[in-house]
Amino acid sequence: MRFLVKATIPVEAGNALVQDPNFGKRLESIVSDLKPETVYFAVEGGQRTIYLIVNVADASQTPGIAEPLWLSFSADVEFVPIMNQADMVKATPSIAQAAKKYGQDGAPTRRRERVAV
Numbered sequence: 001m002r003f004l005v006k007a008t009i010p011v012e013a014g015n016a017l018v019q020d021p022n023f024g025k026r027l028e029s030i031v032s033d034l035k036p037e038t039v040y041f042a043v044e045g046g047q048r049t050i051y052l053i054v055n056v057a058d059a060s061q062t063p064g065i066a067e068p069l070w071l072s073f074s075a076d077v078e079f080v081p082i083m084n085q086a087d088m089v090k091a092t093p094s095i096a097q098a099a100k101k102y103g104q105d106g107a108p109t110r111r112r113e114r115v116a117v
Contacts, residue, residue, distance in 0.1 A: 001055070001056050001057075001081060002037075002053060002054070002055055002056075002081070002082050002083065002084065002087070003053070003054055003055075003056055003079045003080060003081055004051060004079075004080040004082045005036075005050075005052040005053075005066075005069075005077065005078070005079055005080075006049060006050075006051055006077070006078045006080065007049065007051075007052070007069040007073065007075035007076070007077050008044065008045070008047050008048075008049050008075055008076045008078075009047060009048040009049070009050070009073045009074065009075050010047060010074055010075075010076075011046065011047055011048075013073060014047065014048040014073075017073060026072055030068045030072060031052075033068065034052060034054060034065055034068070035054070036052035036053055036054045037053040037055065038052075038053050039051065039052045039053075050069070050073075053082070056079075065077075065079075066079075
């Protein structure tokens with residue numbers, strides 16, 4: 001199963017990391033070990049963020065992905081299941097079936113707004 005792994009590095013930890021002369025080698029080693037389909041680097045919410053697209057065959061593999069990011073970068077790590085276009089096409093029949101069973105007369109249903117109390 002394909003996941004988007006988002007690793008957000010806190011500012012203070014990120015500042016220390018980029019001053020470490022071994023930072024580039026450590027980052028390269030982690031990316032090499034994780035073998036992502038692709039990796040992107042960005043700033044989100046004012047923090048250094050790494051996005052990796054990885055294939056996970058079994059849930060037991062997720063700690064092996066998260067631990068290097070936690071231990072090396074003090075990162076907050078999120079796993080989001082994702083689909084490519086071929087996956088979406090394959091999922092279309094089950095989406096249509098759910099819409100027919102749970103939708104209102106086949107019409108799109110509106111999501112209720114969440115209200116903070």
